[in-house]
Amino acid sequence: MPAVYDKYAGNYDRCFAPLERLGLAEWRREALGLIPAGSRILELGCGAGANSAFYPRSPLAVSSELSIKMLEVAKPKRGANHLVQADAQSLPFGEGEFDSAFATLVFCSIPDPSLAFAEARRVLRPGGQLVLLEHVRPPGLLGPLFDGINKISRPLFDDHFNRETLSIALDSGFKAKKVDRKLLGVVNLMELYSTK
Numbered sequence: 295m296p297a298v299y300d301k302y303a304g305n306y307d308r309c310f311a312p313l314e315r316l317g318l319a320e321w322r323r324e325a326l327g328l329i330p331a332g333s334r335i336l337e338l339g340c341g342a343g344a345n346s347a348f349y350p351r352s353p354l355a356v357s358s359e360l361s362i363k364m365l366e367v368a369k370p371k372r373g374a375n376h377l378v379q380a381d382a383q384s385l386p387f388g389e390g391e392f393d394s395a396f397a398t399l400v401f402c403s404i405p406d407p408s409l410a411f412a413e414a415r416r417v418l419r420p421g422g423q424l425v426l427l428e429h430v431r432p433p434g435l436l437g438p439l440f441d442g443i444n445k446i447s448r449p450l451f452d453d454h455f456n457r458e459t460l461s462i463a464l465d466s467g468f469k470a471k472k473v474d475r476k477l478l479g480v481v482n483l484m485e486l487y488s489t490k
């Protein structure tokens with residue numbers, strides 16, 4: 295079955311360009327700036343390669359992504375040494391192969407985020423780093439609004455607008471070093487470590 299994002303690949307960069315200019319690109323830079331140079335890095339759901347420009351220097355950098363069409367758009371951007379088609383819920387890598395993993399705007403789309411967190415833990419070395427930049431269910435009055443948006447975003451884009459990604463990560467065996475709540479908590483930049 296084709297991945298949902300296959301049909302968005304051709305227009306993805308154009309649609310996201312205004313958001314990138316409004317600050318998303320700066321948040322990407324900030325997120326990847328948390329990863330120490332020299333780490334063996336795995337990106338989950340690299341999409342059209344929007345993070346390519348911000349990869350730190352690395353002996354091993356792998357961009358993984360479910361949609362083959364998104365990978366085709368990412369390929370010329372050359373962020374990683376390797377591009378791999380892979381489902382984050384079932385990664386084709388061995389235990390402890392990476393020091394750091396990261397994902398931006400991905401955990402909202404993954405059908406079973408707990409499974410993806412378990413896989414991230416498996417392929418990270420003990421104590422390995424996971425950096426996430428994700429839109430999440432915000433606190434306070436905005437929460438119910440996002441519950442409403444979710445009713446539309448799920449069937450249209452397979453995107454969960456009210457996902458509580460940090461809680462799921464903590465329940466899945468990660469501990470938080472830093473959580474930076476941006477845009478009234480709509481976007482979280484999370485620096486997590488595997489407790490393994």
Ligand SMILES: C[S@@+](CC[C@H](N)C(=O)[O-])C[C@H]1O[C@@H](n2cnc3c(N)ncnc32)[C@H](O)[C@@H]1O
Pocket residue numbers: 297298299300338339340341342343344345358359360361364380381382383397398399400403404405
């Ligand atoms: C909103 S896009 C974000 C792409 C990119 N990370 C960015 O920041 O621009 C979500 C991406 O997650 C990918 N994705 C969704 N489910 C996935 C899964 N189970 N495994 C790997 N990638 C997945 C989609 O194909 C899509 O490219």
